[in-house]
Amino acid sequence: MSWYATAIQILLIGRANGAIIALVALGYTLVYGIIELINFAHGDVFMLGTMISLTIVTWVPSLMGLRRASQMPTELIPILLLVALLASMIGCALLNMAIERLAYRPLRRAPRLAPLISAIGVSFILVNIGLHWKGASPVDFPNMHPSVSLDIFRDVLGINTQIFFTVKDLLVMLLAVPLMLALNLFVTRTRLGKAMRATAQDREAAAMMGININQTIALTFLLGGALAGAAGLISGMYNNSAWFFQGFRGGLMAFTAAVLGGIGNIYGAFMGGLLIGVVAATSDFLLDPRWTQAVVFGMLILILVFRPTGLLGESTPERA
Amino acid sequence: MDDRRSTPDDRPAGAGVPAREGAGSDGRPTDGVAGGMAVAAADTVSRDVPEARRATASQRWAELSEQRRNRVLFAVFAIFVLAYPLIDRGLGWNRMGSMNPILVFVLLALGLNIVVGFAGLLDLGYAAFFAIGGYTVAFLTAPQSPLVQRGFQTDFWVALIVAFVVAAVFGVILGAPTLRLRGDYLAIVTLAFGEIVPRTFLNLEGLTNGSKGMNPIGRPHAGDVELLASDQVPWYYLILAILAFSIFVINRLHGSRLGRAWMAMREDEIAAASMGIDLVKTKLLAFSLGASFSGFGGAMYASMLQFIDPFQFDFSISIMLLAMVILGGIGNLWGVLFGGLLMGAFNFIWVESAANWIRSLSTNPGLGFLAAVDLNNSKLMLFGGALVLMMLLRPEGIFPSAQRKAELKGARAAIPVTVPGIEESLHDARQGEQVAGGGR
Secondary structure (H helix, E strand, O other), rough: HHHHHHHHHHHHHHHHHHHHHHHHHHHHHHHHHOOOOOOOHHHHHHHHHOOOOOOOHHHHHHHOOOHHHHHHHHHHHHHHHHHHHHHHHHHHHHHHHHHHHHHHHHHHHOHHHHHHHHHHHHHHHHHHHHHHHHHOOOOOOOOOOOOHEEEEHHOOOOOOOOOOOOOHHHHHHHHHHHHHHHHHHHHHHHHHHHHHHHHHHHHHHHHHHHOOOHHHHHHHHHHHHHHHHHHHHHHHHHHHHOOOOOHHHHHHHHHHHHHHHHHHHHHHHEEEEHHHHHHHHHHHHHOOOHHHHHHHHHHHHOOOOOOOOOOOOOOOOOOO | HHHHHHHHHHHHHHHHOOOOHHHHHHOOOOOHHHHHHHHHHHHHHHHHHOOHHHHHHHHHHHHHHHHHHHHHHHHHHHHHHHHHHHHHHHHOOOOOOHHHHHHHHHHHHHOOOOHHHHHHOOOOHHHHHHHHHHHHHHHHHHOOHHHHHHOOOOHHHHHHHHHHHHHHHHHHHHHHHHHHOOOHHHHHHHHHHHHHHHHHHOOOOOHHHHHHHHHOOOOEOOEEEEEEOOOOOHHHHHHHHHHHHHHHHOOOOOOHHHHHHHHHHHOOOHHHOOOOOOHHHHHHHHHHHHHHHHHHHHHHHHHHHHOOHHHHHHHHHHHHHHHHHHHHHHOOOHHHHHHHHOOOOOOHHHHHHHHHHHHHHHOOOHHHHHHHHHHHHHHHHHHHHHHHHHHOOOOOOOOOOOOHHHHOOOOOOOOOOOOOOHHHHHHHHHHHHHHHHOOO
């Protein structure tokens, strides 16, 4: 394989994983922007998103008397995908909102350490739920349709190249990008989005303007949870596995992405996610997958030490 | 006197309003139980106030008796701890094997308390230094180490000191660039460090034997007598002695110039700096001292188990230590000691016992469904639930330090005042604060 083909391949893999990381990172950045809390449990909400969609993807075919989703009639596959996506998004959104209500809201005026520790506690509970639900070892996440592993360049377009770009890769983008655009539109164009931005800027002043702070913060958790749910489905589909511990590692990666882009900044989280994805893919290829985690976390330390505001932290003061 | 009489009238404005205004003055949420407690505290104080003389006399009595009570409690505790191996054998508990790791973790919790409790720096990667200490000793003494294979076997005691120093150095290396970060960023950096270190030990197979781990590791010895891993009772007393010494040192540190600088820094960095405290030096000292405690603990732990692998040092260890500190009461030495013993017993003994108990119950008719319940699998959930509940119900811990209590419960709570005359003026001043704060 020539070097540029390798480079493009790394970029493609990194971009797909990066999109997943970015979706999770958005949840961190939204929450941090509005209440300055590192929502430690967010990565595990993402993990439960994968679990929910896995359950849907295996349960619906079994209702129809089939063993695998790939045996379903082709025209039903998009519907199944949509159902799984909605179930995962709604489930995670409600879960995230419930967590905020039960574990963070009572502590909003407590010393700053208290909600963080509460978040760590919630994270442990969610991990344990995942462990009981799907067992200790990674579970296979089935391909919904055999065609998702088709290579677009060779099989569909008939171009002879060594670069491997499957329908699955395309699907990741088709799901992730509209979600991010929708979030961006919501935050910048709607009344509720404006309320979120106002609350992030100055909670007390926003309250004086008649904004319902509790509702706005709950909405932020709802949005973050929905994105994490979508990321959960996409991650399961792309990596073909679901594991109760994926949330911890994925969450840390996503947090790194959020910090890299400038925490509190929506574009920053998106860019940071893609960048982290590419860095991880590069490290997988050039070094060794065993070192990837150390590389990413080392990067996190370096960013925080040398540029704690992140890449976009200063240029875009607008926070969501 | 007149000022004090007016207290009950002021109360509704200050602590009695359950909404957000009240929260502003005592700096914590007022909903639910906690708010009620703050109001109750204000109540008792204001009821005492008119009978000033009797109040001070009874207060003095209460103070004395509490001191005495504490002494009695301490004596009972000390006797229990000293005689524990006998009790253990006498009652057939057979928990010596769990007691020793618990004590090591208590030692670590005391070290973490310096960083988190005294200096207010949230460290989520404390296990990294634990690993560094353990691996330093293993590297110097275990047969799998390339150093030992070339014939440089180090004496255990020397290795222990080296581990102490190496961990402190790593504390400075990590601390120096990161300490200017804000609280939660520092937490994430330490968390990342805590992930990198065990992973590095796992991946550097040539130096550390990777996932297979290293054993045996050098043992403590006096003359020709070596302490084996099976000598649980001598190990117990050795760690206990170290623990007692550490408690003594930390207790002295707490009141020292450095200790007071830490606490001043924790409360308000800018004010502390303007009082002439060198923030960088003070923070670094806290960080490296905490790290060296952890390194020391790691060295003892590795030698005690005679085995080390990278999986002993994962994130949950850091969190368990943090939970020990928080549970007992951040910043309070005795609270942390108690919290550490409680969490340790929970983690190493009670969950297992409860799981066995449930299993034995399941043999009874009608309770067969209990056989499927394995509490060991739900440890994380119990643990996480305990953290959340603790934060919601009692964020200051079981035995909060006096300052912390005052911080969380409103200014008048429990700062002991010893100079007789100052009490009144302080009281008035606090009253004023309370009222002023109430309007915020």
